Amino acid sequence: MNKTVVLTVVNQKGGTGKTVTCENLGIGLANEGKRVLLIDNDPQGSLTISLGYPRPDEITVTLSDILAKVIQEQEIAEDEGIIKHEEGIDLIPANIELSGLEVSLVNVMNREKILKQYVDSVKDKYDFILIDCGPSLGMLTINALAAADRLIIPVQAQYLPAKGLELLLQTVNKVRKYINPSLKIEGVLLTMVDSRTNYAKDISNLIRTVYGGKLHVYKTDIPQSVRxxxxxxxxxxxxxxxxxxxxxxxxxxxxxxxxxxxxxxxxxxxxxxxxxxxxxxxxxxxxxxxxxxxxxxxxxxxxxxxxxxxxxLDHVTIKNEVLKKYFPKSYTPKQVEDTIVKLLEQWQKQKQKKREMSL
Ligand SMILES: Nc1ncnc2c1ncn2[C@@H]1O[C@H](COP(=O)(O)OP(=O)(O)OP(=O)(O)O)[C@@H](O)[C@H]1O
Ligand SMILES: [Mg+2]
The missing domain is CATH 1.10.8 (Helicase, Ruva Protein; domain 3)
Structure with missing residues (x-):
């Protein structure tokens, strides 16, 4: 039985650590003896660059060539386009040509499943296939959602992700409904966590409060290494x-x-x-x-x-250490916020009354 896991790393917000996650997770799995294929599904070619190919535009066969062959129903040779990387992983690189291919997908039959067709054809050679997405919810990302078994969503710990996540979840639900019913969200990975602050905890609480059982936040987060x-x-x-x-x-x-x-x-x-x-x-x-x-x-x-x-950011941040003496420990950030808003409303009413009395 083929137990290959296809993991797509996705978040349409830029710079949340998708590429770094793909690279490190991929190499980590390879170090554990797993057979790993990394697919750079981003025209920026960041994964390709960070794996040591600084000029992706000079690489002759990239993901766009492979996908073009799938579209034209041409045969793809064994290992075609695959770079065998010294750290034990296989890589399908990408460059800006992938952008052109994305545009041309518009007129293609079954356009959401082009990447999936390729992934399925090489699946039995790997234990894990990791797909790195660019910062968009365009057709390339839809293809990566269609090809995946599971998703990892890196979220940068400093920024409130609520709105962006909502849009991503809507897209995931549509893909589930029409294209890939078994697609699962593996979890939200907090990246660039600064241990000196509480943002990571606040954000993971916020995600839990807002999304309840829908999203799992990994207990392990990725520390900020640039201090x-x-x-x-x-x-x-x-x-x-x-x-x-x-x-x-x-x-x-x-x-x-x-x-x-x-x-x-x-x-x-x-x-x-x-x-x-x-x-x-x-x-x-x-x-x-x-x-x-x-x-x-x-x-x-x-x-x-x-x-x-x-x-x-359209919000005010008050540090937990400032607030903690006013609230029970068990309060979620939402409860704290609600209480503060209620108190402010009372305060406003009092002010209003005073004003009316002085008139
Ligand atoms: N844990 C970390 N500590 C410090 N810097 C990090 C960490 N993870 C990622 N970075 C840096 O943050 C930047 C964004 O990371 P990365 O390229 O992985 O994000 P991305 O989500 O792939 O971005 P894009 O949306 O452009 O594809 C990079 O410069 C990367 O080196
Ligand atoms: Mg990236």
């Missing part, structure tokens, strides 16, 4: 440490910030704490530029750090 305190004073060493570029990528904002003086770096750490997020590459580049001008100040750094937060 503010590790912002190095030498920009170059990071790349030397990781020739394959994965960590180097993660550290790119940090490298930009390494040009700042130690005092300015402390300002950035303070602004990060206040904004509760790490700087994007563009923010880091602007902070670096600011640091080299006469206009530099902590307020300006905070301004830059807060702008992404304004668009990404």
């Amino acid at each position: 503010a305190s590790e912002i190095s004073a030498e920009g170059k060493s990071i790349y030397e440490h990781d020739p394959r570029g994965k960590v180097a990528d993660a550290y790119r904002p940090a490298v930009e910030l390494s040009f700042l003086s130690p005092e300015q770096q402390n300002d950035v750490i303070e602004a990060m704490d206040y904004a509760q997020c790490t700087p994007s590459l563009s923010q880091a580049q602007r902070i670096k530029k600011l640091s080299q001008s006469d206009e530099y100040s902590l307020e300006k750094v905070e301004e830059i750090m807060n702008e992404e937060k304004k668009s990404e």
